[in-house]
Amino acid sequence: MDAGALAAALAAARRRTLSLFDALAAAGYDDPARLPRLSIVNPPLWELGHAAWFAEWFVLREATGSSPGEAGGASLLAQGDALFDSGRVAHAARWTLGLQPEVIKSYCGAVLKAILARLSHAPDDDAALYPYRLALAHEDMHGEALLYTLQTLGAAAPVEEDVADWPAAAGEIAFAGGAFQRGGDQSRGFVFDNEKTAALLTVAPLTIDAGLVSNAAYLRFVQDGGYDDPGHWSGAGRHWLAQQGRQAPRYWRRAGDDWTGIRFGRQVALDPAAPVRHVTLHEAEAWCRWAGRRLPREEEWEFAAHSGHPGFAWGQLWEWTASPFLPYPGFTPDRYREYSAPWFGSRQTLRGASFATAPRLRSPRYRNFFTPERDDIYAGFRSCAL
Known part of the structure; x- marks a missing residue:
């Protein structure tokens, strides 16, 4: 720019x-x-x-x-x-x-x-x-x-700013794996310090969802008693669940046999095909255990996003990954020293972007990071085969 x-x-x-x-x-x-x-x-x-x-x-x-x-x-x-x-x-x-x-x-x-x-x-x-x-x-x-x-x-x-939902991409994509350049290119332009230092990385073969987990897919977990079965939840997840007493995502509301959502203070129909949003890392992990799946590691997500595969859809919501927010080898802070360094090890990495993210800020290399219990952010998730 x-x-x-x-x-x-x-x-x-x-x-x-x-x-x-x-x-x-x-x-x-x-x-x-x-x-x-x-x-x-x-x-x-x-x-x-x-x-x-x-x-x-x-x-x-x-x-x-x-x-x-x-x-x-x-x-x-x-x-x-x-x-x-x-x-x-x-x-x-x-x-x-x-x-x-x-x-x-x-x-x-x-x-x-x-x-x-x-x-x-x-x-x-x-x-x-x-x-x-x-x-x-x-x-x-x-x-x-x-x-x-x-x-x-x-x-x-x-x-x-009040963007309507759109369907989550369906199906899976199998990648043979391979090498890619992780992190930002420091030769020109703007790069966040936590994206440094760029390095060649190899990813093993993986099968990953083409898009985000939908409301319909998440609802099956809710209806199957997913919030009541401690076997689906990590220790931290069980602790969070005991504190919150949740039976569904933060903004879901039961309406008879149906569910609605809360969007900027108003009640809206819950679109079954749209990605589930406002879920914590704990909820994403629990769904994956219930479904016999796992969250992608951030390098797997970045590899898939850089692959050029036309079926890999991202940018609807931030996506929880299985990776804690840690520095890349060789990390040094830039002028805004409080941006990344204080949060390494205490946050989880999210990838992609959301509908609320400025288009100029969107990048397959962008590393967002929040604590696992945050569900106010525009976050969802996709899964990988075990």
Whole structure:
């Protein structure tokens, strides 16, 4: 993405962030006092200000890292660092900062204007454009997080974000295995630090689902008493199940002999052919044990996605894999040091993308990562033969 395309993308990302914030504000969630204090969400006004601050930190203030003292100058917003540095502002404190919507929106506008002005004179090379690409990726990720928040809080999403379900691809694909380049190519463009270092990897033969497990396939597990049989669940899964008392995925609701789903606060028909969504790693693993299947390892998923096989469908939902989130050999953190390194070993890797992911962020190499109990995210799964 060159400087011209970057400028358009940064402006588009900010429009999306503001649109999603306005949707939350319309439901009253611009006021932190009306927002439940959940560990999985941030106050929307804080998230909006943080996205602008991050871009200012790495682009306008030319930060070489994410620690205090590694950026030049001062924020365009008084006390900006004390308000929006996620490394220094504890999650619980973000509800009590006294933020004002018009002040934060004005700050967002000033930061974007200054960034676009600077970008118009930037050299068209990877080193010069890296901070802009990092800021864009960061804002795109926070845009998707705001859509998670809308779903979690039961608030209506903007019309363009409320994407209808589409059928999951059916059948299996048998791959003979082989070698492929895992990870990002550092020769040009933008690469997340956890995708480094690129290496040739060999994958054994495998048979993998062409698409995601559907609602209908998951419903058979529910109807067969899958949530009641501890033999299907890992130790961690049984612990989670005992705490939650679930009998179905988070947003499923029984309606007589049928099931419905909850989508941005409204009840919708559960499409049997659509992929099951909002499931935890524990639920994905339990279904696989019940079905005599397994989750793919992340290198198997990446191999299949890079294969060029026209039947391998991805991008509907993030996909849980069997792989814990760990560094590749030779890993070194980039400027945003808190992006990956603190989470190695405590998160699980997801692959692909979701309907809420900005198209420019989608890549077969992208490694998303969440804790196993997260079901607020747009996640499903596919399985492999044992």
